[in-house]
Amino acid sequence: MDLNELKELIALMDDAALSEIELEEDGRRVCLKRASAAPVVSAPLVARPTEVPEPTAAPVSPREEAKSAHRHKVTSPIVGTFYTAPSPNTSPYISLGDLVKKGQVLCIVEAMKLMNEIESDVDGRIVKICVEDGAAVEYGETLFLIEPA
Amino acid sequence: MDLNELKELIALMDDAALSEIELEEDGRRVCLKRASAAPVVSAPLVARPTEVPEPTAAPVSPREEAKSAHRHKVTSPIVGTFYTAPSPNTSPYISLGDLVKKGQVLCIVEAMKLMNEIESDVDGRIVKICVEDGAAVEYGETLFLIEPA
Amino acid sequence: MFRKILIANRGEIAFRIIRACRELGVQTVAIHSEADADSLHVRFADESVCIGPADPAQSYRNIPNILSAAEITGAEAVHPGYGFLAENAHFADVCESAGIKFIGPLPECISAMGDKAKARDLMAKNGVPIIPGSEGIITEENEGIEVARKIGYPVIIKAVAGGGGRGMRVVHHETDFASAFHAAQSEAGAAFGNDGVYLEKFFIEPRHIEIQILADDKGKMIYFPERDCSIQRRHQKLVEESPSPVVDDRLRRELGKAANAAVTASRYVNAGTVEFLLDRDHNFYFIEMNTRIQVEHPISECVTGIDLVKEQIKIAAGKPLSIKQSQVKLHGHSFECRINAESPETFRPCPGAITAFHVPGGPGIRVDSASYMGSVITPYYDSLVAKLIVHDQTRAEAIAKMNGALSEFVIEGIETTLPLHKKIFEDPGFIKGRFSTTFLDHFLADFKS
């Protein structure tokens, strides 16, 4: 049985909405299975507002979209308050468009009166600052998008 | 086995609302499965014993099966007790294989001490007596199968 | 105790009765129409019998088939639930003739209470307050004025053949009586071909208060703390609570005394409810007596800890009431919401399949329902999907609990009254306990806009 034959069988499965095909002939055996396409039950309990991807300023072209997939996310390793600068009177660690080095401090997240410096884990350019100065951040929340150099 | 044969099998599955077909013949074997089309939830709330079609005396050949679809069902219009004869000492109204006429009394269903005669609503031959003498019958329960003349 | 009971009903109340039987060790027979073959009451009964097609006249009201079902299954008693045959004296009668115990009062009692005019007369004779009014038709203006003076304004003039508000006039002052009287007469004559009118006292913003009673066949009886069922739309109750926010202990005892008088007068046996109208001055008047278990019975169970359905069965089995009046104690506060498969705005029934069903839980939450994910609300029967009942120490806590429970309740695939119930439990007037039977009319006008 060659690939084309298999492809035909798969097409048949799709068309006929089959979950399994098994064939045995002349000592050959083929078995195709597909897990239940969509378990109804995985739907959330209550209709939550659909999580729309965060709107960007302008509609994104497919090309840009593709690029954004390659952007590196810097996420918060702790829960706390996000600050762009070491203190209210100093200038921010970085600005949009800045080139940063791996290990460079990007911001601080204050937790329990402790200032935790968050460093970049890649070299690249800051293409987005995702959180406003002084805002609360969760564990795993994206702080910056960096386009790796 | 070529694709057309498979397609025919799938058509058969659809027509008969089957979820699985397995064939083995001359060293060839084919098995087609379809995940329950219906959403999981339409299944009864609790696992009930699967309702197997009532077993008939002998395995039915596809041909006979096809015929049985054309058989006429005489159902009980009331709830009560099924009797084949007008009284314990008399002979039954009809026997298996009898030819009956429309309007002919086939049995009685006793309800609240009243004997209700159940008549045939077609001409034909009695091919099955579905209820035992003295048994309780529900509304809509099949009492006889008649092969229309 | 009975060995086996047939439940001549469907839906949540049939399931409720099955649960009670199960706990009493009594076997159950469910009956069902062809449309209800997959219902929970069928699934959880010990036996089931199909008794007809979907049309209730041919199934759940089909007396011969139901009695046959009892006979072929050997059921010793029939529980009628509410609706269908529950207040059908003929059904109760043929049950008894067939040697099957009808779980409810005697047929004579059902008949007597079913005739509203007779019931009213019986109550008046036995010292139960009734709505003041004329004795029969009034033909003369002056006669009417005299009656109106006696019962006090405002009064309502009603057509004896009436309905739909025609031939009906509310009169607030004697100066307006004559013109209203003649207008009502001619309107009634034009509308019904019968210009007979009668007079009744008219109540502004009354409350619907009812007293649940239990009476055994030994003459013993108890009454329960009142239920306030004023939140209704066209006599369909939507929210019930016990106790009423406006009834105090003294009034509660008076209501109980009147209910007991009604029970004695009608020689009532089993569970029943005496309905009263309560005016703004807290005078109460007999409306009617319901000779069956009621949809809203759970709130009385919650505030007293007494299982009314089990008691119904025990009474029917000839057991003496084991609860004394002094043991009927009011604990906390309870609400019931009737969640119907209806548009919350138009109240149009919305039958269909339930595609998601998740009930609230936790302390003080009770859900009586025969619905489940995948079950279908058919167009043949009532649109009740679930009764949501809460119980807490105080009215304020019970309201907070109901708010939370309503927000947890998920029913998808059909429209339900859940959004309306949520709004009611957020309404400041409702929260303060300030409402009457006119509440929902005003409320709905706001809700829709």
Next chain:
Amino acid sequence: MFRKILIANRGEIAFRIIRACRELGVQTVAIHSEADADSLHVRFADESVCIGPADPAQSYRNIPNILSAAEITGAEAVHPGYGFLAENAHFADVCESAGIKFIGPLPECISAMGDKAKARDLMAKNGVPIIPGSEGIITEENEGIEVARKIGYPVIIKAVAGGGGRGMRVVHHETDFASAFHAAQSEAGAAFGNDGVYLEKFFIEPRHIEIQILADDKGKMIYFPERDCSIQRRHQKLVEESPSPVVDDRLRRELGKAANAAVTASRYVNAGTVEFLLDRDHNFYFIEMNTRIQVEHPISECVTGIDLVKEQIKIAAGKPLSIKQSQVKLHGHSFECRINAESPETFRPCPGAITAFHVPGGPGIRVDSASYMGSVITPYYDSLVAKLIVHDQTRAEAIAKMNGALSEFVIEGIETTLPLHKKIFEDPGFIKGRFSTTFLDHFLADFKS
């Protein structure tokens, strides 16, 4: 009262606390791991904060992140639930240092009760009966015989470094003491490199009886009717009931007195549980004190009508206990079944997605659960799917009710202990109330075969 509370837990207990807060008008902050983003406690809280990855050490036990979450959301208090950080004195301590009220006893009290030996000494000093035994290690055979005579046979010899039954011997008669003592010593030495052994009275078929208490910070306290939690497997409770089928009013008062003494001795504040071992002669002995709300708290709520979680919050907010001991009345009987996602035979956890979920309903049924159709029991946390609680007038009725409720409960997609619970509630010994902490071992041997 607090304006906002952070709930440092997950699952049903987090949801339980949210419900209590909602009814008290308190806003809630849920915390959750990345694995729990779709959990009901997250959905029904007013706010939520992700505090770490699935691993509980990095999320639900991550003190800095949890405190930060409280800080950024402005929560004034933290409810720890049970498990995770609930009995972590350090956590309670840093909460207080951060100005966030820990809803539970003071850190010192958690520490004191957490050290089982110290707790035992404290109780003994304050007149709470403890399990009789040697004071520390016994090195001489004769010393052991003397202690054994004093406390009475049977006795158990245990290794101080022990565990898993090694270095452990039960002695029924003095004639067997010497050989058992030396065997235990050498076994302990071989197994743990420490041959120190001590002596304790051994109980045949004891019961696990516990007393729920509430104490405010004004020195006022109340105790609840006992819970019998003898149905357990390797110290995991499976079924709990209140009251115990073997405790009468007199014993209940004695247990209550002992629990009060424990509270006074430990200067306990908030909700807690004093656990006792009850022997066949109805003597009881202190085991330990749990300084948190317990999984089985709902049965105490059912039989008294008191909401323990609301009371916890009120006490933490500095309110005096509003309930007097005389108001803690025992009403009826309550059972709880812990339905776990486990094989009912091997008890192997069975995580997975729930493909069908339908809870029982009707009068006297309570379900505490954070599960729903489509929810996933993850392998990271405990396997509790739902707590099924029933309440009825008598133990027999409550058993009948539980039987019915278990048959109505539908959980598909994962294996659960439902079949085991059904069997337990059909067991003649269980039904008669004749069981001890050894019940489940015997029972499981039969169940598997």
